[in-house]
Amino acid sequence: MAKEQHAYEEFMKGLWRENPVFVQVLGLCPLLAVTNSAINGLAMGLASFFVLLGSSILVSLLKKHIPKQVRISCFIIIIATFVTVVDYSLAAMLPVLHKELGAFIPLIVCNCLILGRMEAFASRNTLRMSIADAFGMGAGFLYALVALGGAREILGVGEFFGISLFGPNFDPWVIMILPPGGFITLGVMLLFFNWIEQRKINLDKQIAAEEGAN
Amino acid sequence: MGDLGWIFISTLLINNFVLAYFLGLCPFLGVSNKLEVSFRLGLATIFVMVVTALCAWVLNTYVLIYAPYLRLISFIVVIASVVQLIEMAIKKLSPTLFRALGIFLPLITTNCAILGLAIFATNKGYGLWEGLVYALGAGMGFTLAIVLMAGLRQECEKTMEMPKLIRGFAFNMIISGILSMAFMGFAGLFSSS
Numbered sequence: 001m002a003k004e005q006h007a008y009e010e011f012m013k014g015l016w017r018e019n020p021v022f023v024q025v026l027g028l029c030p031l032l033a034v035t036n037s038a039i040n041g042l043a044m045g046l047a048s049f050f051v052l053l054g055s056s057i058l059v060s061l062l063k064k065h066i067p068k069q070v071r072i073s074c075f076i077i078i079i080a081t082f083v084t085v086v087d088y089s090l091a092a093m094l095p096v097l098h099k100e101l102g103a104f105i106p107l108i109v110c111n112c113l114i115l116g117r118m119e120a121f122a123s124r125n126t127l128r129m130s131i132a133d134a135f136g137m138g139a140g141f142l143y144a145l146v147a148l149g150g151a152r153e154i155l156g157v158g159e160f161f162g163i164s165l166f167g168p169n170f171d172p173w174v175i176m177i178l179p180p181g182g183f184i185t186l187g188v189m190l191l192f193f194n195w196i197e198q199r200k201i202n203l204d205k206q207i208a209a210e211e212g213a214n
Numbered sequence: 215m216g217d218l219g220w221i222f223i224s225t226l227l228i229n230n231f232v233l234a235y236f237l238g239l240c241p242f243l244g245v246s247n248k249l250e251v252s253f254r255l256g257l258a259t260i261f262v263m264v265v266t267a268l269c270a271w272v273l274n275t276y277v278l279i280y281a282p283y284l285r286l287i288s289f290i291v292v293i294a295s296v297v298q299l300i301e302m303a304i305k306k307l308s309p310t311l312f313r314a315l316g317i318f319l320p321l322i323t324t325n326c327a328i329l330g331l332a333i334f335a336t337n338k339g340y341g342l343w344e345g346l347v348y349a350l351g352a353g354m355g356f357t358l359a360i361v362l363m364a365g366l367r368q369e370c371e372k373t374m375e376m377p378k379l380i381r382g383f384a385f386n387m388i389i390s391g392i393l394s395m396a397f398m399g400f401a402g403l404f405s406s407s
Contacts, residue, residue: 025383028243029326032236073294076324080287088283103333106286110326112240179234180395187387194379 007132014136020113021144022193027113031145032182033104038161041149043097045142047086047105052114052141054082056134059122066123075118076109083108113141151185152176218347221340225351228401231327232359233394238327242360243386252364256357258318260350263331265300266293267349270332271342289332294323327356362393 020026030048035041055078059066066074087105090098098105108114117137122130154160156177158170175181231237238259246252269292278285301319305312322328331352335345366389370376376385 025243028239029236029330032239073291076290076294077287080290084283084286087286103330103337106333107237107326107330109286109290110324110329112324115324175395178398179236180391180398182236183387183391183394187384187391190384190387191380194382194384198379 007128010129010132011136011139014133014138014140015143016140019140019144019193020137021141022190024113024116025190026116027111027141028186030104030107030111031141031148032179032186033107034101035145035149035152035182036156036177037153037159038146038150040097040100041145041147042142043090043094044101044104045138045145047090047101048108048111048114048145049138049142050086051079051082051108052117052138053131053134054085055079055114055118056122056130057127058082059118060125060127060130063123071123072115072119075115075123079114079118080109113137148182148185148189151189152181155185156181218343221344221347222351223403225348226355226358227397228403230355230359230397231330231352232356233390233397235330237330238325238356241322241325242356242363242390243383246360246364246386247367249361249364249368252360253357254314255318255322256353256360258315259322259325259327259356260353261315262297262319262322262328263349263353263356264346265296266328266332267335267345268342269293269296270335271340271345274336285336289329293328293332297323327352359393359397363390366393 014020018024021028021031027048030044034044055075058078059075062074062078083106086108087098090101090105117133121133125133150160154165155173156175157172158164158166173181176185225231229235232239232242241255241259245255270289273285273288273292277288297319301312304315304319331349335348338348340348363386367386370385370389
């Protein structure tokens, strides 16, 4: 039972407390480059999710056989293998989407989030824990991508997943789907996260002070 | 020649790797707090990018026509090992140069701008010279962006009273957004011709 609880915690921490994007600020290149629409964000999120899960499982299984000195190279080769699988399967199954994401699918290899999880977690923990961690981190990354893509698509073209929201009178902010919009949207989202964290700290302080007074 | 010049200007300013393609953001945000350090990082990046373009061309022409599915893996492995070799050579031949650039070289290899450069150059079907010019433009564009960013950050930290909330990444992202907007202006340079 205790173990069950533990795996659940590993999963949950990726969603909020150690969210790879909003808290650790990792994996920015794919995050900003492809999120000009929610659907692209979703596709990139799922691709990264698959790579993260696959390489977590493999690294966790092979951790006893990988020599410590060359572990980073081994991780990168494992990750690159999974990325190649994703790249070719997407090209075969969803050619339009693959074209849209273009060179950014191969660039998942350089996502520091994935290498970071291999080094910090999968190579040190059991298979079960690694899977839980990969699910949490992957899901955290996925929803960050969709949130960013969604926000940019809504403001930039007035649509969400291709469905028009505001009718023909909406004047889109074209800048939001262009590169500067990506930086600014993420900046604002980080601000929002900082604000929530700050509020929580202040609340905790207040509660502690009140308890102290009682 | 006009073609090469166009490739250079286009990657340097209009399709700047950092500000238009979002490649190499980790060093761009992580190492841009000191002007001098970021300049040296930029120089090292230019160097690694030119080496990368050379490696990518060799691989593309002689190896990958037989096994295209190995593209990603071979790019990473070959680039990383060549950079490692060059690092050792520099250490032996010129300790001064090593002190200036050396520590950055292994770090840069795992940077997405490097792999991005190899992949973009392949997708565009560039030959050897085009690839080298492309790498030079991309590297100098990266240097330009990171030096500008470092200058802005240093100045802001010196002169501005920032609330605690906005400090750190959020502020840097917004500065980068504004910088990226400024670079978009260069897109007008060639639109008429």
